[in-house]
Every structure is written in C-alpha cells, then in structure tokens.
Amino acid sequence: xxxxxxxxxxxxxxxxxxxxxxxxxxxxxxxxxxxxxxxxxxxxxxxxxxxxxxxxxxxxxxxxxxxxxxxxxxxxxxxxxxxxxxxxxxxxxxxxxxxxxxxxxxxxxxxxxxxxxxxxxxxxxxxxxxxxxxxxx
Amino acid sequence: xxxxxxxxxxxxxxxxxxxxxxxxxxxxxxxxxxxxxxxxxxxxxxxxxxxxxxxxxxxxxxxxxxxxxxxxxxxxxxxxxxxxxxxxxxxxxxxxxxxxxxxxxxxxxxxxxxxxxxxxxxxxxxxxxxxxxxxxxxxxxxxxx
Numbered sequence: 285x286x287x288x289x290x291x292x293x294x295x296x297x298x299x300x301x302x303x304x305x306x307x308x309x310x311x312x313x314x315x316x317x318x319x320x321x322x323x324x325x326x327x328x329x330x331x332x333x334x335x336x337x338x339x340x341x342x343x344x345x346x347x348x349x350x351x352x353x354x355x356x357x358x359x360x361x362x363x364x365x366x367x368x369x370x371x372x373x374x375x376x377x378x379x380x381x382x383x384x385x386x387x388x389x390x391x392x393x394x395x396x397x398x399x400x401x402x403x404x405x406x407x408x409x410x411x412x413x414x415x416x417x418x419x420x421x
Numbered sequence: 422x423x424x425x426x427x428x429x430x431x432x433x434x435x436x437x438x439x440x441x442x443x444x445x446x447x448x449x450x451x452x453x454x455x456x457x458x459x460x461x462x463x464x465x466x467x468x469x470x471x472x473x474x475x476x477x478x479x480x481x482x483x484x485x486x487x488x489x490x491x492x493x494x495x496x497x498x499x500x501x502x503x504x505x506x507x508x509x510x511x512x513x514x515x516x517x518x519x520x521x522x523x524x525x526x527x528x529x530x531x532x533x534x535x536x537x538x539x540x541x542x543x544x545x546x547x548x549x550x551x552x553x554x555x556x557x558x559x560x561x562x563x564x565x566x
Contacts, residue, residue: 290450291477295484296491298443298455298530303492303500305436311424311503317559324426326433331533333437334444338538341445351452358452360536362526365546372525373532373547377554379517382562383506386529387522388457390515391482393502395489400504404515411519412458413465419523 287353299392305330308392310384317381423563424503444535451477456531457485458522525551 302308307330316327350356380386385393385404393401444455453460460478493499504511522528525547527536532551536544 287451288476288480291447291453292480292484294443294447294450294455295481296488297446297484298440298457298481299485299488300492301436301439301441301443302485303436303488304439305433306426306429307433307436308489309426309501309503311501312426314423314559314563315426317555318423318563319556320560320564322423322425324428326426326429329430329433330437330440333434334440334534335437335538337438337441338444338535341441342448342538345445345449348449351448352450354450354452356452357448358454359539360454360526360541360543363541363543365543369525369543369547370550372521372523373550374554375517375521376525376528377551377556378558379514379521380529380551381555381558382514382517383504383511385504385514386457386518387461388485388528388530390518391457391461391485392488392500395486396499396502398502398504400506400511401502403508403511404518407512407515408519409461409465411516411521412462412523413519414516415520415523416462416465 290353298388299395301334302389302392305333308389308396310389310393313384313386313389314381317384424505440530440534441538444530444538447481453477454531454535455481456527456535458528459526459531462523 306312312324315322315324390401390405390408394405447453447455460481464475464478489500527547532544532547537548
C-alpha cells in the first residue's frame with residue numbers, strides 16, 4: 285500500500301514539474317527543437333535541472349541497501365548499444381519531433397482534457413501494446 | 422501553425438528540479454527508475470511478472486494525469502497545451518512514440534534524465550540519437566517541407 289501511495293505522489297510531483305517547466309505544452313517543445321526558427325531554449329534548463337537533481341539524489345539514495353518500501357532497487361541491466369536501441373531512439377526522435385509529445389507530457393496533457401493529448405495517448409498506448417505483441421510472437 | 426513561446430529559464434529550471442525530485446523519490450521509496458515509457462509499457466501487453474507490479478505503475482501514471490487538476494485547484498487555471506496538428510499526424514506520431522520507446526527501452530525521462538544522471542553510456546547514446554532525430558524532424562517539417 286505504501287509503495288502505491290509513494291508512486292502516486294511521485295507521479296504527481298513529476299506531472300507538476302512538467303507543468304511548471306512548460307514541457308507539458310508541445311508548442312514549447314517544438315520551439316526548443318526548432319533551432320533554425322523561433323528557438324526557445326527553455327527545455328535545456330528543464331533537462332539540466334532534472335538530470336542534475338537526479339545525479340545528486342541518486343548518489344545518496346543508491347548508497348542504501350534497499351528502497352524504503354520495496355525489497356530491492358530495480359536498475360537497468362542492459363549495457364549494449366545495439367541496433368535495436370539506436371533505431372528505437374531514432375524513431376522516437378522522429379515521433380517526438382512530429383507533434384512535440386513524449387510519453388510523460390502526453391499523459392499530463394491528457395489530464396487537462398485536451399483532445400489532441402487524448403488521441404496521441406491512445407495511439408501511443410496502441411503502439412506500445414503492438415510492439416510488445418510483436419516481440420512476444 | 423507555429424505558436425511562439427517565451428524563453429522562461431527560471432520556471433524551466435524549477436520544473437526540471439521537480440521532475441528530478443520525483444525521480445529521486447521513486448528510487449528512494451520504490452527502487453524504480455522514473456522512465457515513463459517503461460512504467461506505462463509495463464502496464465500493457467503480457468505480464469510475465471507479479472500482478473502486484475501493476476499497481477505502482479498505475480498509481481504513478483494516475484499521478485501524472487491528475488497533476489493538472491492539482492495545478493487547477495491551486496492556481497485557478499489549466500496549464501496551456503497548444504497543439505495544431507491534424508488527426509492523422511497525431512495518430513501516426515503516437516504510434517511511433519509508443520512502439521519506438523519500447524524498442525529503444527526508454528524515452529526522454531528514462532534515458533534523457535535518469536540514464537544520463539546514472540552516467541549510462543547506453544542512455545547517453547540513446548539521448549544523443551533521439552535528440553538529433555527530433556531536431557532534424559522539426560527542421561524538415563518547419564523549414565524544408
């Protein structure tokens with residue numbers, strides 16, 4: 285139960301961060317990516333603030349034996365930089381650049397009731413399910 | 422169709438720190454990486470794991486979706502979300518983002534924030550590639566086509 289509440293709280297804080305930073309708005313994301321046009325560098329500050337905070341925070345957290353509400357830390361084990369990673373990342377960049385939504389902001393934008401976010405999120409979930417189905421079969 | 426946005430370094434930095442704090446919370450309390458594509462991806466498709474695993478994922482996603490309501494209650498205004506794209510483009514982009522983040526094992530948060538902060542070479546490579554592809558995509562759609 286505690287781990288469910290802590291995940292809910294973390295999701296809320298994450299969503300508020302997306303709102304405060306403006307990253308929930310695809311127009312801001314696309315203007316960040318549009319260096320040749322009306323460039324808005326704000327998102328570089330979002331990435332720096334987030335990654336910097338995690339860099340410092342993880343140093344303290346990962347020194348402990350285990351997380352507070354679970355038995356162990358679950359960290360990624362894959363280390364290979366292979367074709368699947370590269371092609372997945374390249375396609376993700378294309379999809380992100382087309383509309384300006386990545387998975388987190390799409391979900392938070394969904395909460396504002398914006399219809400484009402609903403359509404994008406439904407397609408995104410279908411894409412995730414489709415890929416997982418393909419890999420399984 | 423291009424909406425101008427103002428350069429807002431302070432609120433961007435503050436929002437980024439909140440995102441970082443969320444990721445630190447999720448690691449300290451749940452022992453999990455705050456990668457949205459991974460968290461949400463684990464909710465759909467086959468479940469080779471403990472069914473209980475779904476609850477924290479669902480709770481985190483619910484928090485993301487509920488955040489604008491908290492914001493609305495506190496400030497009286499919904500956050501701005503301006504999208505002018507057509508329905509087919511929204512669907513194509515959504516499908517691509519969904520499938521590609523599962524294939525590439527992460528998105529902006531998993532690779533770009535948590536992975537970079539862990540100094541993971543794999544995440545650094547992924548972040549470099551998706552940033553380059555996104556910059557190129559926007560250049561082509563806004564300045565070439």
